[in-house]
Amino acid sequence: MNHYLNINDLDNLQQTVQEAIELKKQPLKFEELGKGKTICLLFFNNSLRTRLSTQKAAQNLGMNPIVMNFGAEGWQLEYEDGIVMNQNKSEHVKEAAKVIAQYCDIVAIRAFASLTDKEKDLAEVVLNNFKKYAGIPVVNMESATGHPMQALADAITMEEYKVKHKPKVVLSWAPHPKALPHAVANSFIEMMQLQDADFVITHPEGYELDPNITKNSVIEYDQKKALENADFVYVKNWSSFKEYGEVMINNPEWMLTGDKMKLTNNAKFMHCLPVRRNVIVTDEVIDSENSIVIEQANNRTYSAQTVLKKILEDL
Ligand code: AN0
Numbered sequence: 001m002n003h004y005l006n007i008n009d010l011d012n013l014q015q016t017v018q019e020a021i022e023l024k025k026q027p028l029k030f031e032e033l034g035k036g037k038t039i040c041l042l043f044f045n046n047s048l049r050t051r052l053s054t055q056k057a058a059q060n061l062g063m064n065p066i067v068m069n070f071g072a073e074g075w076q077l078e079y080e081d082g083i084v085m086n087q088n089k090s091e092h093v094k095e096a097a098k099v100i101a102q103y104c105d106i107v108a109i110r111a112f113a114s115l116t117d118k119e120k121d122l123a124e125v126v127l128n129n130f131k132k133y134a135g136i137p138v139v140n141m142e143s144a145t146g147h148p149m150q151a152l153a154d155a156i157t158m159e160e161y162k163v164k165h166k167p168k169v170v171l172s173w174a175p176h177p178k179a180l181p182h183a184v185a186n187s188f189i190e191m192m193q194l195q196d197a198d199f200v201i202t203h204p205e206g207y208e209l210d211p212n213i214t215k216n217s218v219i220e221y222d223q224k225k226a227l228e229n230a231d232f233v234y235v236k237n238w239s240s241f242k243e244y245g246e247v248m249i250n251n252p253e254w255m256l257t258g259d260k261m262k263l264t265n266n267a268k269f270m271h272c273l274p275v276r277r278n279v280i281v282t283d284e285v286i287d288s289e290n291s292i293v294i295e296q297a298n299n300r301t302y303s304a305q306t307v308l309k310k311i312l313e314d315l
């Protein structure tokens with residue numbers, strides 16, 4: 001594999017999930033593979049899981065990770081061509097990306113959506129410019145429109161916990177005081193479209209995601225109806241896509257509660273984390289034995305390790 005920008009960069013999701021489950025049993029099996037290779041992890045936004053699990057994954061493969069909080073400590077980058085750089089941007093991505101490629105073999109990037117400029121976000125300006133100018137493999141650690149490393153970890157986790165061949169999986173919107181990106185939901189949907197499952201998305205009217213992502217996936221506006229007989233409930237907030245970046249509803253009605261979980265088939269509760277307790281989900285649900293959020297976070301290591309292994313094998 002050359003780049004990992006989208007879940008569809010994987011040849012075969014089911015096979016990749018199995019590879020990850022095998023790697024989890026013997027995480028150091030390929031510790032020679034990445035020897036002498038360096039990965040730069042560039043963070044334009046905050047992170048806990050991605051930052052630690054990707055470093056751990058790289059180290060398990062014998063690689064040397066270098067982490068940079070680019071958003072806080074790097075020069076402000078210009079992405080537009082032919083511009084007179086006499087404002088606040090100090091460096092052009094053309095130089096920055098090429099310079100970074102002098103120091104590493106793979107570059108991984110976290111650059112969230114602006115949620116103000118839809119066109120730029122949809123164009124994946126940061127990721128695509130790094131891809132264009134760095135000339136080395138680029139890994140998406142949550143971009144404007146996707147978080148495929150999370151989606152692969154979610155697929156691994158569902159494979160570990162599913163008890164029937166074709167589970168019912170519900171992606172439910174939940175309230176949040178701040179405008180959050182669409183990336184996690186987008187990649188989860190793209191991943192679910194590759195699975196043999198009964199998949200339902202539920203959210204208030206007006207919170208429709210990009211139709212180019214949701215395609216033919218089922219949308220049910222009645223959350224309780226959607227939850228009926230679910231085997232997995234994945235909860236996530238996102239801001240409006242249509243009224244780009246707006247928070248239109250912020251009432252507790254859509255929070256996931258114990259009562260709502262009673263409608264399900266003893267469903268497992270999933271969330272990518274970080275999560276706001278008693279806003280997105282009640283303590284009762286996240287602290288219950290059906291909550292698998294910590295295993296999802298654990299699987300971020302094996303998701304990253306499987307992806308990095310595939311890239312290293314093709315370097
Ligand atoms: C981010 C988001 O919703 O995209 C990161 C999730 C992995 N969450 C927050 O900003 C709280």
Ligand code: CP
Pocket residue numbers: 046047048049050051142150272273274
């Ligand atoms: N789930 C996830 O990507 O977490 P972080 O934002 O903490 O990396």
